[in-house]
Amino acid sequence: FDNVQDLFYSRKNFKRPELQRTPHRSFQEEAEILNQFFPGKGGRAYCLGSFNGDDCWYLYYFSAASIKRKLMARQNLPSNRSIKSKNENDQTLEVLMTGVDPKKMVNFYKENCPSASEATKVSGIGNLIPGMTIDDFLFDPCGYSMNGVSKTVPGGYMTIHVTPEPEFSYVSFETNIHHKNYKDLIKRVVKLFGPKQFVVTFFSSEGKPFIEFEEDQTERSYYDDYYVEDLQVCRLPGYDLTYALFNRFPS
Ligand SMILES: C[S@@+](CC[C@H](N)C(=O)[O-])C[C@H]1O[C@@H](n2cnc3c(N)ncnc32)[C@H](O)[C@@H]1O
Numbered sequence: 001f002d003n004v005q006d007l008f009y010s011r012k013n014f015k016r017p018e019l020q021r022t023p024h025r026s027f028q029e030e031a032e033i034l035n036q037f038f039p040g041k042g043g044r045a046y047c048l049g050s051f052n053g054d055d056c057w058y059l060y061y062f063s064a065a066s067i068k069r070k071l072m073a074r075q076n077l078p079s080n081r082s083i084k085s086k087n088e089n090d091q092t093l094e095v096l097m098t099g100v101d102p103k104k105m106v107n108f109y110k111e112n113c114p115s116a117s118e119a120t121k122v123s124g125i126g127n128l129i130p131g132m133t134i135d136d137f138l139f140d141p142c143g144y145s146m147n148g149v150s151k152t153v154p155g156g157y158m159t160i161h162v163t164p165e166p167e168f169s170y171v172s173f174e175t176n177i178h179h180k181n182y183k184d185l186i187k188r189v190v191k192l193f194g195p196k197q198f199v200v201t202f203f204s205s206e207g208k209p210f211i212e213f214e215e216d217q218t219e220r221s222y223y224d225d226y227y228v229e230d231l232q233v234c235r236l237p238g239y240d241l242t243y244a245l246f247n248r249f250p251s
Pocket of ligand 1: 139140141142143144145161162163164165170172
C-alpha cells in the first residue's frame with residue numbers, strides 16, 4: 001500500500017508493559033515508529049480513559065483527509081468538512097473484556113473441548129452474528145481465536161480472541177457489521193463471557209449516530225450488572241468515536 005487513506009492502530013493498556021518487547025513497552029514509542037511511516041503530521045496519538053487509573057485505551061489514527069483539509073484551509077479554499085472519508089457508512093465496534101468468568105472459559109481448554117469448531121458452537125460464539133463463514137483455532141493447552149467473514153454483508157467481519165488463563169483472562173470482540181441495536185449486541189457479547197470489566201469503543205463515520213450510554217452510576221443500567229465508570233465521545237477527522245469503561249457492581 002503506498003496510498004493510505006485511513007489507518008487505525010489501537011490497543012488497551014497492558015497489565016505488564018515491562019514484559020513486552022520494545023517498542024511495545026510504551027505507546028509513545030509505538031506512536032513514534034508509526035509516525036516514521038506516516039510523515040506529514042497526519043498521524044495523531046490519543047489516550048482515552050484515565051491514564052493514572054488501571055484502564056485506558058490507546059489509539060493512533062492517520063487520516064490523509066486531515067492533511068488535505070489543512071492544506072485547503074491554508075489556501076483559503078472553502079469547506080474543510082466537504083472532504084470526507086471514503087467509508088461514509090463505516091462503523092466498528094470493539095468490546096474488550098477483562099476478568100472473565102472462569103466457568104465460561106472451560107470451553108477454551110483443549111482438555112475440555114475436542115475441536116475449535118466445538119468451542120465455537122458450545123460457547124455461543126457461532127450464534128452471535130448470523131451468516132458468517134468462520135475460521136477458528138484452539139491453542140494448546142488453551143486459548144482460542146476466530147475470524148469470520150459475512151456471507152451477506154460485503155467486507156463484513158467479526159473477530160474474537162480468548163485468553164482464558166484466570167491470572168490474566170481477556171477476551172476481545174470486534175465487528176464492522178452494522179447493527180440496528182448495538183446495545184443489544186454488546187449485551188449478548190458480555191453475557192457470553194461474564195467479565196468483571198469491559199471497554200467499548202465505537203467508531204462511526206461522521207454524522208452517523210453513535211451509541212449513547214447512561215452515565216448514572218447509582219441506578220442499574222441497561223447492562224444490568226454494570227455501571228459506566230468512564231465515558232468519552234470524540235470527533236476525529238471523518239469519524240466520531242465513543243469510548244466507555246464498564247465495571248461490574250459489587251455483589
Ligand atoms: C487467543 S491468543 C490471542 C492473543 C492476542 N494478543 C489477542 O488477545 O488478541 C491468546 C491465548 O492463546 C494462548 N496461546 C497458546 N499458544 C499460543 C501461541 N503459540 N501464540 C499465542 N497464544 C497462544 C495463550 O496462552 C492465550 O490464552
